[in-house]
Amino acid sequence: MSDKFQVVVIGGGPGGYVCSIRLAQLGYKTACIDSRSTLGGTCLNVGCIPSKSLLNLSEKFYSTKKFSEEGIEIGSVKLNLEKMMKNKDKSVSTLTKGVEFLLKKNKVTYIKGHASFKSGTKILVKDNNNKEKIIETEKTVICTGSESTSLQKVNFDEKKIISSTGALSLKSVPKKMVIIGGGYIGLEMGSVWSRLGSEIYVVEFLDHITPGMDREISKEFLKILQKQGIKFYLESKVENVAKTSKGMTVKYSNKEGKKIDIECDVVLVAIGRKPNTEKLNLGKIGIELDKNKKIKVDKKYQTNVKNIFAIGDVIEGPMLAHKAEDEGIAVAEIIDGQAGHVNYNVIPGVVYTSPEVATVGKTEEQLKKEQINYKIGKFSLTANSRAKTINETEGFVKILADSKTDKVLGVHMISSHAGELIAEMALAMEFGASSEDIARTCHAHPTFSEALKESALAVDKRAIHS
Numbered sequence: 001m002s003d004k005f006q007v008v009v010i011g012g013g014p015g016g017y018v019c020s021i022r023l024a025q026l027g028y029k030t031a032c033i034d035s036r037s038t039l040g041g042t043c044l045n046v047g048c049i050p051s052k053s054l055l056n057l058s059e060k061f062y063s064t065k066k067f068s069e070e071g072i073e074i075g076s077v078k079l080n081l082e083k084m085m086k087n088k089d090k091s092v093s094t095l096t097k098g099v100e101f102l103l104k105k106n107k108v109t110y111i112k113g114h115a116s117f118k119s120g121t122k123i124l125v126k127d128n129n130n131k132e133k134i135i136e137t138e139k140t141v142i143c144t145g146s147e148s149t150s151l152q153k154v155n156f157d158e159k160k161i162i163s164s165t166g167a168l169s170l171k172s173v174p175k176k177m178v179i180i181g182g183g184y185i186g187l188e189m190g191s192v193w194s195r196l197g198s199e200i201y202v203v204e205f206l207d208h209i210t211p212g213m214d215r216e217i218s219k220e221f222l223k224i225l226q227k228q229g230i231k232f233y234l235e236s237k238v239e240n241v242a243k244t245s246k247g248m249t250v251k252y253s254n255k256e257g258k259k260i261d262i263e264c265d266v267v268l269v270a271i272g273r274k275p276n277t278e279k280l281n282l283g284k285i286g287i288e289l290d291k292n293k294k295i296k297v298d299k300k301y302q303t304n305v306k307n308i309f310a311i312g313d314v315i316e317g318p319m320l321a322h323k324a325e326d327e328g329i330a331v332a333e334i335i336d337g338q339a340g341h342v343n344y345n346v347i348p349g350v351v352y353t354s355p356e357v358a359t360v361g362k363t364e365e366q367l368k369k370e371q372i373n374y375k376i377g378k379f380s381l382t383a384n385s386r387a388k389t390i391n392e393t394e395g396f397v398k399i400l401a402d403s404k405t406d407k408v409l410g411v412h413m414i415s416s417h418a419g420e421l422i423a424e425m426a427l428a429m430e431f432g433a434s435s436e437d438i439a440r441t442c443h444a445h446p447t448f449s450e451a452l453k454e455s456a457l458a459v460d461k462r463a464i465h466s
């Protein structure tokens with residue numbers, strides 16, 4: 001096969017593989033280059049998929065232990081961590097193979113290796129055996145994603161000082177784990193290991209967890225996690241992480257400036273992710289980066305070099321798989337001369353803890369900052385009959401609607417199945433729904449979705465069940 005393509009996509013994660021498939025559907029001779037041994041990027045290999053697998057399995061383990069409280073006696077419940085990890089690995093390998101199949105089915109050429117720019121139209125690919133070849137292309141889409149950031153002078157060994165990648169593959173359950181950072185990745189991994197038996201301590205620099213989330217939801221979420229046994233040190237700054245003869249010590253200073261040591265077995269650093277822009281030789285072709293080293297693009301995902309585009313974690317915006325996927329489709333259609341578009345006002349976000357947390361649209365804090373007048377409708381899950389029936393009454397739904405037009409501007413919720421429920425709200429927002437529209441939509445009984453309808457009714461202070 002010739003090494004000349006119409007479009008080369010660098011990165012086979014959710015942004016890159018989806019973009020490659022859409023380009024191929026549109027008739028472009030496309031290659032997708034990825035340096036990992038399997039396709040699917042961070043999301044499938046060391047992100048969304050393995051974390052959700054472990055969240056599901058650990059939740060089963062934890063809730064099974066509590067069955068007797070509901071009158072189901074099943075004897076002792078034991079953890080087989082090795083088997084649990086194998087189960088997780090199986091989900092990952094099935095899905096990564098699935099992506100390879102999809103590329104093949106759509107006639108995308110999959111090239112395994114590390115890509116860097118030789119020029120604006122020539123890409124050097126180095127495979128695992130350091131064998132090099134040059135690929136020629138008319139256009140390139142960079143979807144190289146991101147990787148975990150560490151603290152200064154703290155290097156991941158993925159055994160004692162771990163990133164989320166290490167947290168997905170620990171060989172035994174740590175007695176004590178300190179998590180630096182109270183964002184969603186740290187909290188999801190903290191939930192997994194807490195359910196499996198670890199004592200979890202979260203040290204967070206800010207005075208709240210899950211930065212960017214609606215503050216009322218974030219406060220309630222904190223309370224729920226504390227009730228589950230996770231300990232939080234907010235407004236605390238980690239000064240040092242050190243290996244000792246016994247294990248690890250994390251030194252942090254609290255808001256009064258007092259320095260405190262926590263001894264633990266494992267430290268998970270979950271302070272954020274940085275874009276993979278360093279090893280692409282972008283300087284050679286003059287591609288501009290922003291102050292966070294993300295690739296600068298315009299509304300059409302075009303860089304300052306006109307035949308080179310970028311999407312996903314490597315550009316501005318929420319670092320989420322579905323955002324990368326939607327951009328993948330949009331940029332392919334833009335390359336084809338169509339009107340590809342992503343509505344950044346309606347990108348849902350989900351934290352897959354128990355209960356789940358899901359949000360879409362503006363938070364109250366954003367609306368205040370933007371001086372938009374809004375009404376609030378809230379409904380507690382304690383008044384939802386399905387939640388009561390299955391003893392899952394934690395949380396609430398909150399709808400924010402424009403004071404004048406009643407248009408839904410944001411929906412935030414903590415609830416079982418919130419990650420699924422949020423899709424209805426995203427769809428409603430895409431169609432420009434008012435809270436009245438949601439309130440007048442018939443919702444099946446008894447379901448958690450009735451809490452959406454009730455909170456929509458509550459916007460006009462006419463909820464029935466509260």
Ligand SMILES: Cc1cc2nc3c(=O)[nH]c(=O)nc-3n(C[C@H](O)[C@H](O)[C@H](O)COP(=O)(O)OP(=O)(O)OC[C@H]3O[C@@H](n4cnc5c(N)ncnc54)[C@H](O)[C@@H]3O)c2cc1C
Pocket residue numbers: 010011012013014015016033034035036040041042043044046047048049051113114115116143144145146164165185276279280311312313314318319320321322323324
């Ligand atoms: C623990 C964890 C849990 C997460 N959970 C969720 C979740 O539940 N939901 C959600 O939406 N998001 C989640 N995310 C975030 C999600 O994984 C990312 O937002 C998403 O993978 C970004 O997609 P991408 O295509 O931009 O990049 P990536 O998925 O990072 O893919 C980029 C690919 O490019 C490859 N690459 C990089 N440089 C080169 C090069 N020079 N040459 C060739 N290949 C290269 C990389 O190896 C990688 O395979 C999670 C992330 C983590 C770490």
